[in-house]
Amino acid sequence: MITPDLLEFSGCSSREAIPVVDREPVDYWDVPATIQPNHFVHKSLSNWSFNIAIGCSHACRFCYVPSAATIKMGALLERHGIADPDAEWGEYVLLRRWDEKRFLASLRAAEQTPRSLLKPDGNRAIIYCSTTDPYQAIRHSDPARQRELAAAARHVVRRSLELIRDHSTLRVRILTRSPLARQDFDLFRSFGTRLLFGMSLPTLRNDLSKIYEPRAPAPSQRLATLQAASEAGLHIYAAIAPTYPECDAADFHATLSALRPLDPVTIFHEPINIRAENVQRISRHAARLGVPLRTDVFATRSAWQRYALISLRTMREIAQELGLLSRLHSWPDPALGSTATVQSQPNPRRYLEELHKNWSRISEWPENQRPAF
Numbered sequence: 001m002i003t004p005d006l007l008e009f010s011g012c013s014s015r016e017a018i019p020v021v022d023r024e025p026v027d028y029w030d031v032p033a034t035i036q037p038n039h040f041v042h043k044s045l046s047n048w049s050f051n052i053a054i055g056c057s058h059a060c061r062f063c064y065v066p067s068a069a070t071i072k073m074g075a076l077l078e079r080h081g082i083a084d085p086d087a088e089w090g091e092y093v094l095l096r097r098w099d100e101k102r103f104l105a106s107l108r109a110a111e112q113t114p115r116s117l118l119k120p121d122g123n124r125a126i127i128y129c130s131t132t133d134p135y136q137a138i139r140h141s142d143p144a145r146q147r148e149l150a151a152a153a154r155h156v157v158r159r160s161l162e163l164i165r166d167h168s169t170l171r172v173r174i175l176t177r178s179p180l181a182r183q184d185f186d187l188f189r190s191f192g193t194r195l196l197f198g199m200s201l202p203t204l205r206n207d208l209s210k211i212y213e214p215r216a217p218a219p220s221q222r223l224a225t226l227q228a229a230s231e232a233g234l235h236i237y238a239a240i241a242p243t244y245p246e247c248d249a250a251d252f253h254a255t256l257s258a259l260r261p262l263d264p265v266t267i268f269h270e271p272i273n274i275r276a277e278n279v280q281r282i283s284r285h286a287a288r289l290g291v292p293l294r295t296d297v298f299a300t301r302s303a304w305q306r307y308a309l310i311s312l313r314t315m316r317e318i319a320q321e322l323g324l325l326s327r328l329h330s331w332p333d334p335a336l337g338s339t340a341t342v343q344s345q346p347n348p349r350r351y352l353e354e355l356h357k358n359w360s361r362i363s364e365w366p367e368n369q370r371p372a373f
């Protein structure tokens with residue numbers, strides 16, 4: 001059950017207002033939820049994805065999903081009143097229906113996939129989720145409809161996890177921004193070392209979060225959820241991703257220092273890399289809130305590359321200072337491996353070796369976790 005305290009944790013009351021359209025695009029999607037192979041590049045997160053919805057209520061302005069995925073479904077999305085999937089990202093959540101027979105068929109297909117056909121950095125894991133959030137708050141103008149959709153979303157997540165636990169040997173990686181995940185800590189624990197629970201935590205600054213991810217729960221709530229997960233005996237990780245241009249060394253130090261006592265299995269890090277039109281949207285929203293931004297890093301390709309390299313280097317230095325370097329898994333963008341960028345480095349060979357080290361790394365799992373300190 002989604003209780004009032006968990007709804008408060010979801011951050012609904014303090015986030016950006018939700019526009020009401022004639023046909024509210026919060027509904028069901030006809031295609032059921034099944035396990036699908038994913039196509040992550042250099043992430044080492046999972047081999048498969050389980051996505052419960054088309055769209056996401058968190059409205060992260062940097063998200064690649066609307067342009068890389070939902071935009072291809074334009075004709076279908078129009079039927080739900082969505083004219084521009086990219087511009088309207090965050091306003092629509094179309095929940096995939098539950099079909100247990102089809103889900104079990106996809107689970108068997110994943111379980112039976114020969115290891116030789118899997119990328120080793122996927123750890124034979126299924127990620128919840130890669131294009132949406134498994135524990136996002138469902139918002140609808142009709143309270144009864146909202147409760148129905150929220151209950152359906154909870155059933156899809158919980159029932160699918162039970163089936164993965166009981167009918168496969170696959171691992172699960174939960175990645176969310178929502179404290180609503182606390183509802184399922186009991187279920188997570190029943191997986192033992194087969195499940196990793198993680199939060200996306202780019203910064204601890206709530207003011208920056210309101211700019212870049214305006215309807216997501218506040219970072220303070222996410223950190224509290226990770227702390228609760230650790231206290232509940234769960235194996236946890238964190239994705240400090242994507243960090244923003246305004247996140248300086250002090251910001252990185254604060255985030256890593258807060259994560260250190262929680263003993264995360266892995267800490268992922270990635271500097272932000274967004275499209276020009278999203279920079280404009282973010283800038284307009286920041287101006288309304290009176291928060292200055294460093295949009296200069298997106299002015300040119302070379303400016304962004306300089307920013308990204310400094311960000312990656314700074315995070316590594318602070319992780320080493322705090323004894324967390326063995327846990328830090330950087331995600332350098334493939335563009336940082338271009339010939340021009342490599343040749344511009346003081347030691348091109350060493351730089352390229354470091355890139356490939358990160359790109360080929362297999363992220364840790366609880367049973368092979370190395371001591372951090």
